[in-house]
Amino acid sequence: MAWAIAVGGIGAVLFAALLMFAWHFAATLFLLFAGMLLGVALNAMATLLGRLTGLPHALRLAIVCLAMAGLLSGIVFLGGTTIAQQATVLSNTIKSQLGSVKEFLEQHGVDTSYLDFTNAAGEAKPEGSAVTTTTPAASQSHGIPGAGALASSGGAIISQTLKVLLGTVSVVGNFFIVLFLGLAFAAQPSIYRAGLLFIAPAKYRAQATIIVDRIGETLERWLIAQIITMTAVFLVTWIGLAIIGIPSSFILGIQAGLLAFIPTVGAILGGLIVVLASLATGWIAALSAFILFLGVHALESYVLTPIIQRQALDIPPATLFAFQILLGVVFGIWGLALALPLMAIAKVMIDHFKAEDQAPARAA
Secondary structure, three states: OHHHHHHHHHHHHHHHHHHHHHHHOHHHHHHHHHHHHHHHHHHHHHHHHHHHOOOOHHHHHHHHHHHHHHHHHHHHHHHHHHHHHHHHHHHHHHHHHHHHHHHHHHHOOOOOOOOOOOOHHHOOOOOOOOOOOOOHHHHHOOOOOOHHHHHHHHHHHHHHHHHHHHHHHHHHHHHHHHHHHHHHHHHOHHHHHHHHHHHOOHHHHHHHHHHHHHHHHHHHHHHHHHHHHHHHHHHHHHHHHHHHOOOOHHHHHHHHHHHOOOOOHHHHHHHHHHHHHHOOOOHHHHHHHHHHHHHHHHHHHHHHHHHHOOOOOOOOHHHHHHHHHHHHHHHOHHHHHOHHHHHHHHHHHHHHHHHHHHHHHHHO
């Protein structure tokens, strides 16, 4: 009894320590998991290419990487200027529409003090504030800031510049980390698989092998299906908005395709952005864009996902949505974006242990 209590206590302490470690280093762990997903995707595409050709794995992976790099380079080269221009127009349009929404709510008695889309410096002063008088000396020195104002402005500019630079470096650094990890995992998947299985105790290594292989197969099928779905959403959204006559249709199609990676929540965000951007063209265009969004959502939810991902994942929508909200609130954008693959891994493990528990009962 004492031995069982001691072992149980040690296990509880180790589990609590593991949870604390995952909590404090969640961003790093999500970054590593994203790199692993990229490696699985590259390996899956190389495997598909291997079914058509008998080339070695390294050469197939090189062909896949060169094809993807060429595709991205072509998009940037052919549509880089268009993407930049449409991104600027879209940003200004969204800001303008948000301001219009705030004004509409204020006219109907809704408190929008928590929505600040304007510059506080440009707002009117409240009643009762001190009124400054203009003297001739002040009027003569109008437009010439003092030393204190220059120092304050310079400090603010430097602070904002540092924030932008640090944010840019962080994003670029994370991108290259994910890219390097993905290429490393995809180049030698057997080595990392063997290393992962070596960590498992020898007694449970056979079960660990089955679980790891099933997880790899599930993620490969899901990623291939997700890439096809994202491409279809991008093309349908882009072509549909271009036919309607919505400006920035290309960049809106790109964001809709990228947000399709996040089930349910991504589709809602993408549709909201499309409708807000379409309001600047008129209510008819906005209504047409909303109908297009409903069609794209129906295509994704009731045609592409059931047909393409039927063999990949079978997770109830309510369970998936609740898990997304939980991880999104706790871990932010990383948890929201990677909720589905994490849940797929958990489902594979649960199904495996459930099947093992049911096997003795069936035998009896």
